[in-house]
Amino acid sequence: MTAPTPEALRSWLEQMILVRLAEDKVMEIYMQGLVPGTVHLCQGQEAASVGAIGALGADDWVLCTYRGHHHALARGMDLEAFFAEIMGRDSGACGGMGGSSYVVDASLGMIGSPAIIGAGIPVATGAGMTARLRGEDRIAMCFFGDGACNIGAFHEALNMAQLWRSQVVFCIENNQYGEYTPFRDSTALPPGAPIAHRATAYGMAHAVVDGQDAVAVHESVAQARARAVAGDGPTLIEAQTYRYRGHSRTDPGAYRPAGELDAWKERDPIGILAERIGATGAVDEIRERLQREVDEAADRAAEGPWPTLEQARGYVFAD
C-alpha cells in the first residue's frame, strides 16, 4: 500500500473542513426554513468518509445512507447541486427528488443512498458482483451505521458477498448510537467486542480502525480494496467515530452521558489530521476560504427553481 502523498493529505484536510462547514450550513439554512423535512448530520464523522473515499479509484462505486452528506462531498459533489438538492430544487443533484437523504451524483459513481436502514448493503454487494463478473479493477464501497448491523439485509448480504467473493468493502461508521440507542444496548456481542467481529461468522476479513483518524481509515480501506480486487473477498471495516449532533434535526441528543460529547471533541478528526500533517496553523485560512464557497453555493442554491410534477413523473420510469 502506498502511503498518501502530502498533497492528498492536504486535500483530505480541506475536504473534512468543507464537510464540517457544509453540515453547519445545512443546519443554518434549515433554521431559516429553506430545508424541507429533516436532516441527518454527520459532524464528527468526517474522517471515516474522507479517508475511505481517498482510497478509492475514480471508477469505484459508492453507496451511502441518509446520513450521507460527507460521502457526497468527499466524492467531489458540486456544492451548489448539494445544497439545492437538500432544498428540494430542480437544480439539485437529483433534481430535487432525493432530498437530504439521497444526495447522489451517478457520474461520481454514487449509485444510491437509501433512507431504509441496511438496504444499501445488498445493493453494494450486487455492484461488487458486477465488477467481479466483468473482471474489473473496481469495487463497491458501502457505508452504513452501527444500527444497520442488526437488520437482516446486513447478514444476508455479508453471507452472499463472502460466498461469491463480491468486490465490495463494507464500512460501518460506528457513531455509537443507532438513532437514540447506544449500540451495545441493541447489538449482541461478546463483552467489549467490536461489531466488525461479526465478519468472522462468515469467514470474512475484518478490521477495526480509529474513525477519527483519516489516515488510519484510508490505510484500512486501501488494504480491503486490494483484497477485494484480487478476488480474496470483502472486508468488514468498523470505523469507530461519533456524531456531534443528534440523530436527526429534532434530536438534541439528551440521552448521551454528560461529558461524552466533549471527550470525543478532544479527538476531533480535523484537528487530528491537521496536527499530523503540521497544518494546524492553516486551518483558519482554509476555513475562511471554504466558508465563502459554502455560503455562496448555498445562496445560489436557494435561487434554484422548484421541480414540477411533470418532471417528477419523468423520473419514475426509464424509456
Next chain:
Amino acid sequence: MITYREAIRLALDDAMAADETVLLLGEDIAKAGGPFKTTVGLYEKYGAERVFDTPIAENGFCGIALGMALTGLRPVVEIMFSDFLPTAFDAIAMELPRWRFMSGGQTSAPVTVRASGGGGGRFGAQTSSTGESWFLQFYGLMVAAAGSPQGAYGLLRAAIAHNNPVVVFDHKAMHLRKGPVVRGDDRLAEVGKAVVARPGADVTVVASLLMVHRSLEAAEALADEGIDVEVIDISWLRPLDVDTVAASVARTGRLVIAEEQYHDGGWGSALISRLATAGAPLAAPPVAVSMPEVLISHSPPLEDAMIPSTERIADAVRSVCR
C-alpha cells in the same frame, strides 16, 4: 405445442443468448434446474457466472440484483413461491421502484423478479397465493401475469428487455398446460398490452393467470347456450390496459372479472373503477368472480371453494346476461 413452464425456460434461455448481461439468481435454480424445472440446463449452458444458486435470503438477493442492475447487468430473480415475496418486500417494494426516482433519473434498475404462485396444489395457507396485486401500490414497478404459454414466453422476454423493474407472475397449476408458442427476439409481449384470448360479442370476461384458462373453458360451455364470450388475458396489471377492455365492453356492454385473489385492492377492482369513472356503457352491473374472504387451506373442499371454478365463472356470465 409446449408446456407453460417450458415456455418460461425457453424465454430465459433465449434472453440469455440474446444479451450476455442477463443472468439468473434464485434458490436451487442452477445445479438442480429449479424447483419447478424452469431453469433446467441453463447452468450447464451458461455457467456459474450467469446462473447463481442463492441462499434462502430473498430480500438479500433481490437487493443484490438491484446492485447488479444499477451497474449494467440485467438480473432475473426467481422467487420460488409468490408467498415468499413478502420476505423481500423491502427490496422489491421500497428499493427497486424508487432508486431511479430518488436519483432524479440518473440510474435505472432493469431487474426482473419472477414468481410462481397460485392455488390448487393443496399446499395450504403459505404457499398458495397468486400475489399478483400485492405490488400495485408500489408505483415504479411494472407487473405482469402470464395467462398462457405464449404469454409466459413473451411477457418474460419483455420484462427482461425492459429498462424498469418488472415483477412477472406465473401460476403453478399452469406449468404443465400446453399451448402454441412462437419464440424469437421479435416475440416480446408489448408492455401494457392485454391480449384478446377469445373474441366474442356478448360478454367481456377479463382474467389473469389460471383464470384465463378457466374463463376459456367457461366460454366454450356457454357457446352451447348461445352466449358468445370474449376473454381478455389482462397480462399486465401495471400498466393496466383499460383501453382494450373499454373497447370490448363498448361492444358487449357486459363485464365479468375472473381473478384468483381477493377483489378489494386488486387489479380487478381497479379495472372496474377505471371503467366506471370513464363512463363505460354497461348494460348490467359488472360481476367479479374472486376469492371469498377466507384464507386458503390445504384441505381439498376448502381450497376448491376458494379458487374460482369454471362453473362459477360461467354462472357469473349467465348472471350478467339476464
